[in-house]
Amino acid sequence: MGNVSIHNIKKSYGKVEVLHGIDIDIADGEFVVIVGPSGCGKSTLLRMVAGLEAITSGEISIDDRIVNEVEPKDRNIAMVFQNYALYPHMSVFDNMAYGLKLQKIAKAEIRARVEEVAKTLQLGEFLKRKPRQLSGGQRQRVAMGRAIVREPSVFLFDEPLSNLDAKLRVQMRLEIKKLQRRLGVTSLYVTHDQIEAMTMADRLIVLNDGIAEQIGTPMELYDEPASQFVGGFIGSPSMNFIAVELKNETIHIGNTTIPCPDHLLYTGPAILGVRPENFKLPDSGFREMNLNIDVVEKLGADTLVHGKISGCVEDIVVKLPGNVEIENQSALRIAVDLSKLLLFDPGTGRRVGRN
């Protein structure tokens, strides 16, 4: 129960194809996050699973049943919308009960189910209020509650936290995650926020321009991005990319040369990907290079140094511990963790040189 299988799904609006064939099998109880920049087709994909958007070609099945032609209400799904889409003229109770009423469930049972869900979401005292009398976070919870009372086999979330302020977002994202764990309901969650994606997902789909760039667990995507896009999208501050040249088992970065680590097997020009935290202050075991400093940001726990490696044009970010003493200096000696270097093809952006 509750598994979703998306097979070679395509979507076109007229002649414009926005999704170019997405494939993923989602197991029962899994929390899958679809992440990507705006306009990449992630909401479209979710809405196709919901049945709100027609499928151009391909197959979607929910609970092992092909649902391409099934009405949204018969797909056994529940959806939480970005703006919550609560019925403004109905009380919280009626909002949550509306779907059940239409299913012709007995009044007493509706009452029991709604009240139970309201209790778990701490909405008990608000049941008689109208949505406009609630705060953003409470509305969000009502929207969640409306989805939960239906006891669906799949939850669909369309950027449900993007209308909340930063603090509440962090709190709600934890709550949603906990709730999903407890209910064990398969969930498909769309967001453009990579932190949300990383923290909540069992598995991530990174969408870019209608193509699934990579599907995998958050740490797989973080450590082994399949493309420059995924590397740059996942992680904050994002990965640094530097154009380099590989020759004779050395990497030429600007006017510095470092030995090529064993896991990289490549010659010719490439894009080097280094995460900001894989830079260190010089220490044994690392090769040093010169960083011309532009700006230093002190965040307390960390220090972010923005600058350029001498001989390079790319702006990079280096993440150092918070207690580093950087006085009014214009340059810094830094070293890079050779074992964490990644290479990408300068043309296609795909990972290359994996040994």
Next chain:
Amino acid sequence: MIENRPMVTVFSHVVLILGVLLVAFPIWITFVAASHDAIRVTQVPLPLWPGDQFFINLKATLMKGGNGAAGRPIGLMLMNSLVMAMMISVGKIAVSLLSAFAIVYFRFPFRMGFFWMIFITLMLPVEVRILPTYEVVAQLGMLDTYWGLSIPLIASATATFMFRQTFLTVPDELLEAARIDGAGPMRFFFDILLPMSRTNIAALFVILFIYGWNQYLWPLLITTDQSMYTVVMGIKEMLEDAEQTPAWHIIMMTSLLAMLPPVMVVIFMQNLFVKGLTDTEK
């Protein structure tokens, strides 16, 4: 904005009070005239203060009516006016709600064509199409009936257009949420769209009721049976009794009575009316 210019305040109050007097004075004269007997009303100068005949006149107007051919009790005319105004406003609202619903939420061939066809009828009020409309109503045998009084006035582009705008402001997600909840189109219409538009409906009802109540030319044209006269045309009829002097006190009383229902509608629906025109919360 904080302003502290006493002259401006005084000046604007003077202007406003003058405006109120200008509007209220004819109504006051009507009221005064309705409270005197027939002889005093026709004497110069006109009385400026109410007399003691108000209730006597009221009774005479309701029971007996004016002089001559049109001398009929006003009660029936008020009733006719009420039925006509209600049929027009309820009919207009029902038709416009449904047509706006169709235009906004359904995809059918020539959708925009139909919308523009409806919209163009704004340029064809009753006065412009009065001859063909009369012909059609006559052919349908609806002369001297409530249907004949109201149906030609029911089709309304204004109301359709207004509801279209209202529906367009309803977020699409609400429709989608309703679809996932299992509501079909008509369920969505009755459970969600209708309650959400209720202030607009109320505002429109006020406007349309007054529009219907004030209809003059159309009822004048299609009613020949006196039992179908409306009060607005009734007043005019009273003035045209060839042989007798017009019974001004009765006419004025009738005018007062004719003014009453629209005023009541406005007073009782004022809150909703203002909300409907200004509310943006959805």
